[in-house]
Amino acid sequence: MTRISLDQAQTIVSGALAEARALxxxxxxxxVLDAGGHLIAFAREDGSSNLRPQIATAKASGALALGVSxxxxxxxxVERPTFITAAAGLNPAGIVPAAGGVLxxxxxxxxxGAVGVTGDTSDNDELAALAGIxxxxxxx
Amino acid sequence: MTRISLDQAQTIVSGALAEARALxxxxxxxxVLDAGGHLIAFAREDGSSNLRPQIATAKASGALALGVSxxxxxxxxVERPTFITAAAGLNPAGIVPAAGGVLxxxxxxxxxGAVGVTGDTSDNDELAALAGIxxxxxxx
Amino acid sequence: MTRISLDQAQTIVSGALAEARALxxxxxxxxVLDAGGHLIAFAREDGSSNLRPQIATAKASGALALGVSxxxxxxxxVERPTFITAAAGLNPAGIVPAAGGVLxxxxxxxxxGAVGVTGDTSDNDELAALAGIxxxxxxx
Amino acid sequence: MTRISLDQAQTIVSGALAEARALxxxxxxxxVLDAGGHLIAFAREDGSSNLRPQIATAKASGALALGVSxxxxxxxxVERPTFITAAAGLNPAGIVPAAGGVLxxxxxxxxxGAVGVTGDTSDNDELAALAGIxxxxxxx
Numbered sequence: 001m002t003r004i005s006l007d008q009a010q011t012i013v014s015g016a017l018a019e020a021r022a023l024x025x026x027x028x029x030x031x032v033l034d035a036g037g038h039l040i041a042f043a044r045e046d047g048s049s050n051l052r053p054q055i056a057t058a059k060a061s062g063a064l065a066l067g068v069s070x071x072x073x074x075x076x077x078v079e080r081p082t083f084i085t086a087a088a089g090l091n092p093a094g095i096v097p098a099a100g101g102v103l104x105x106x107x108x109x110x111x112x113g114a115v116g117v118t119g120d121t122s123d124n125d126e127l128a129a130l131a132g133i134x135x136x137x138x139x140x
Numbered sequence: 141m142t143r144i145s146l147d148q149a150q151t152i153v154s155g156a157l158a159e160a161r162a163l164x165x166x167x168x169x170x171x172v173l174d175a176g177g178h179l180i181a182f183a184r185e186d187g188s189s190n191l192r193p194q195i196a197t198a199k200a201s202g203a204l205a206l207g208v209s210x211x212x213x214x215x216x217x218v219e220r221p222t223f224i225t226a227a228a229g230l231n232p233a234g235i236v237p238a239a240g241g242v243l244x245x246x247x248x249x250x251x252x253g254a255v256g257v258t259g260d261t262s263d264n265d266e267l268a269a270l271a272g273i274x275x276x277x278x279x280x
Numbered sequence: 281m282t283r284i285s286l287d288q289a290q291t292i293v294s295g296a297l298a299e300a301r302a303l304x305x306x307x308x309x310x311x312v313l314d315a316g317g318h319l320i321a322f323a324r325e326d327g328s329s330n331l332r333p334q335i336a337t338a339k340a341s342g343a344l345a346l347g348v349s350x351x352x353x354x355x356x357x358v359e360r361p362t363f364i365t366a367a368a369g370l371n372p373a374g375i376v377p378a379a380g381g382v383l384x385x386x387x388x389x390x391x392x393g394a395v396g397v398t399g400d401t402s403d404n405d406e407l408a409a410l411a412g413i414x415x416x417x418x419x420x
Numbered sequence: 421m422t423r424i425s426l427d428q429a430q431t432i433v434s435g436a437l438a439e440a441r442a443l444x445x446x447x448x449x450x451x452v453l454d455a456g457g458h459l460i461a462f463a464r465e466d467g468s469s470n471l472r473p474q475i476a477t478a479k480a481s482g483a484l485a486l487g488v489s490x491x492x493x494x495x496x497x498v499e500r501p502t503f504i505t506a507a508a509g510l511n512p513a514g515i516v517p518a519a520g521g522v523l524x525x526x527x528x529x530x531x532x533g534a535v536g537v538t539g540d541t542s543d544n545d546e547l548a549a550l551a552g553i554x555x556x557x558x559x560x
Contacts (some may be wrong), residue, residue, distance in 0.1 A: 005466050039473040042462035046425050049207030049251075050177055053459040054230040077222040088226055096226045145326050176456015179333040182322035186285050193319040232512035329487030329531075330457055334510040357502040368506055376506045 003034055004104060004113040008136045009041035012104075012115055015135025016128040017043060020120070028119030028128055031056035032104075035112050037064045037093065045119070052118050054094070059101030059125075060116030061093035070101030070116070071126060100125030105139045112138075143174055144244065144253040148276045149181035152244075152255055155275025156268040157183060160260070168259030168268055171196035172244075175252050177204050177233060185259070192258050194234070199241030199265075200256030201233035210241030210256070211266060240265030245279045252278075283314055284384060284393040288416045289321035292384075292395055295415025296408040297323060300400070308399030308408055311336035312384075315392050317344045317373065325399070332398050334374070339381030339405075340396030341373035350381030350396070351406060380405030385419045392418075423454055424524065424533040428556045429461035432524075432535055435555025436548040437463060440540070448539030448548055451476035452524075455532050457484050457513060465539070472538050474514070479521030479545075480536030481513035490521030490536070491546060520545030525559045532558075 004012075009032040016030045027045035029052035034040055037060075044052050059070040066073060066087065077084040077097035088095035099122035106112045115132055117125040133140050144152075149172040156170045167185035169192035174180055177200075184192050199210040206213060206227065217224040217237035228235035239262035246252040255272055257265040273280050284292075289312035296310045307325035309332035314320055317340075324332050339350040346353060346367065357364040357377035368375035379402035386392045395412055397405040413420050424432075429452040436450045447465035449472035454460055457480075464472050479490040486493060486507065497504040497517035508515035519542035526532040535552055537545040553560050 003466075006463055010463065036470060038464075038470045039462060040464050042459060043426055043430065044458075044460050046423075049205060050456060050458045051205035051227060051231050055227060058226065058230055074222075081222050084222060085225060088229060094226060094230050096230075097222045098220070143326075146323055150323065174456065176330060176454065176458065178324075178330045178456065179322060180324050182319060183286055183290065184318075184320050186283070190316060190318045329485060331485035331507060331511050335507060338506065338510055354502075361502050364502055365505060368509060374506060374510050376510075377502045378500070 004032065004040060006040060008138065011136040012132035013041050013043045016115065016117055016132030017045065019128045019131030023124065023127065025120040025124050025128065028117055028125065029053060029056045030128070030132065031060050031116045033057070033060045033064065033114050035064065037061045040113070048119055055096055055118040056116040058094040058096040058116070059098070059118060060114035061091060062088070062095030063101040063103050063114045064111070065091045065095060069099070069103060070096060071099035073097045074099060074122070098122040100129055102126065102129045102133065102140050104133055144172065144180055146180060148278065151276040152272035153181050153183045156255065156257055156272030157185065159268045159271030163264060163267065165260040165264050165268065168257055168265065169193060169196045170268070170272065171200050171256045173197070173200045173204065173254050175204065177201045180253070188259055195236055195258040196256040198234040198236040198256070199238070199258060200254035201231060202228070202235030203241040203243050203254045204251070205231045205235060209239070209243060210236060211239035213237045214239060238262040240269055242266065242269045242273065242280050244273055284312065284320055286320055288418065291416040292412035293321050293323050296395070296397055296412030297325065299408045299411030303404065303407065305400040305404050305408065308397055308405065309333060309336045310408070310412065311340050311396045313337070313340045313344065313394050315344065317341045320393070328399055335376055335398040336396040338374040338376040338396070339378070339398060340394035341371060342375030343381040343383050343394045344391070345371045345375060349379070349383060350376060351379035353377045354379060378402040380409055382406065382409045382413065382420050384413055424452065424460055426460060428558065431556040432552035433461050433463045436535070436537055436552030437465065439548045439551030443544060443547065445540040445544050445548065448537055448545065449473060449476045450548070450552065451480050451536045453477070453480045453484065453534050455484065457481045460533070468539055475516055475538040476536040478514040478516040478536070479518070479538060480534035481511060482508070482515030483521040483523050483534045484531070485511045485515060489519070489523060490516060491519035493517045494519060518542040520549055522546065522549045522553065522560050524553055
């Protein structure tokens with residue numbers, strides 16, 4: 001397993017921000033975590049509200065916590081709300097059950113980290129996350 | 141971005157209390173926070189119950205956390221209950237998804253703080269908050 | 281037992297602020313709690329740092345929690361640090377072991393609330409708290 | 421009061437990282453917070469340990485919480501250990517009483533945010549923080 005480098009993480013952040021500006025999204029925040037769930041790089045655009053760092057981190061951390069994207073966690077939350085609420089309480093960074101948290105995989109397919117984006121609709125947040133991962137030459 | 145001064149915050153509090161008495165509301169509590177979510181001024185009327193300080197603060201803090209009024213958060217909570225529950229768990233002061241928490245904007249339109257009111261119905265709480273903001277010459 | 285009214289609490293706050301200005305103290309914050317430890321009135325002067333609401337509240341709440349002034353709690357913390365640290369962990373609002381948190385007594389000598397002040401030295405914070413209590417015609 | 425922009429925050433981060441490489445420090449982590457204590461930008465160098473995001477954030481958040489640098493908080497912690505332990509428990513992001521957390525001031529002298537650096541000795545961490553602030557044309 002390879003760890004995401006700071007260079008790669010900063011490329012993911014700048015790629016996600018560029019996509020957000022290209023799509024004219026509301027101000028977004030982007031968090032990149034390593035496979036252990038620990039923050040490597042983060043940026044919050046001007047005009048973002050206060051809780052965006054925690055939401056971006058929780059989207060990515062939740063994806064790593066359960067091994068699926070936060071979009072899938074959102075679907076699980078509809079079917080089994082008490083399970084996701086319980087799991088969120090167990091994860092120090094929490095879990096946000098909405099799209100925008102995406103696992104990052106290395107060339108061998110192993111999970112090497114995760115990206116979390118928040119600020120616009122969940123679907124748009126996810127587009128920015130995917131653009132960031134692509135900009136770094138990594139796979140979602 | 142200007143910070144709400146103590147003078148302005150106390151005017152918001154007294155304006156909200158005056159509106160509550162004019163409308164003959166139940167005893168209310170009023171919290172005024174700066175843009176960072178930190179309390180500037182607070183008052184709890186005689187006869188209020190114990191948790192009112194936390195509820196008033198969480199209405200205002202939640203509005204700052206997500207960048208919308210607590211009325212809008214209440215609507216989001218109907219559509220996406222697990223998202224709001226998750227976000228509330230990430231915000232140290234919590235989030236209360238019910239009207240009465242209103243963002244305060246300066247002359248340039250930037251958010252400079254928030255007011256939270258609790259004690260009567262959510263709609264009436266919001267009326268008191270808006271009256272307080274108006275009394276201070278600021279915009280909701 | 282009488283409860284401190286909002287009028288009395290606001291008089292305590294304005295009396296403490298007036299004393300702070302007369303003594304040319306650094307910007308202070310003042311919290312007035314009822315006997316149950318629940319906030320009635322609060323003010324934070326312009327230029328205060330972020331944690332002042334919690335520190336002012338914890339000075340007053342700690343005094344109510346242990347039944348002595350936060351000055352006495354500071355002395356206890358020197359003699360028995362692990363006891364005070366443990367007690368602080370049990371009190372939801374925490375305990376700050378430094379002068380500035382003063383019990384307020386009614387005409388029959390019973391505790392009816394507490395005042396917490398922070399922003400300058402602990403000794404000066406306590407002077408402001410005492411001035412506020414005196415301004416409201418109550419006893420420390 | 422001006423808010424630190426994302427551009428300024430990213431310049432602080434890159435300035436601090438450049439100083440760390442020039443001084444051949446161990447891998448560092450850099451957090452830039454707005455005046456309310458909310459993260460704007462963050463970077464953790466390759467080879468850093470897991471808790472660095474929280475330590476960098478707590479150095480900066482503690483400085484904003486008490487209105488002094490984390491170096492001064494470290495001195496306060498020697499004189500009054502139970503006070504700092506109590507205050508740390510009240511601040512959601514915690515307080516780290518060691519140099520490396522520096523307040524950032526705008527052109528009018530008002531606090532507009534804070535930088536926290538961790539990874540090498542506290543003295544060296546502070547040098548990197550100061551270099552970052554200087555790179556952005558702001559004042560410590």
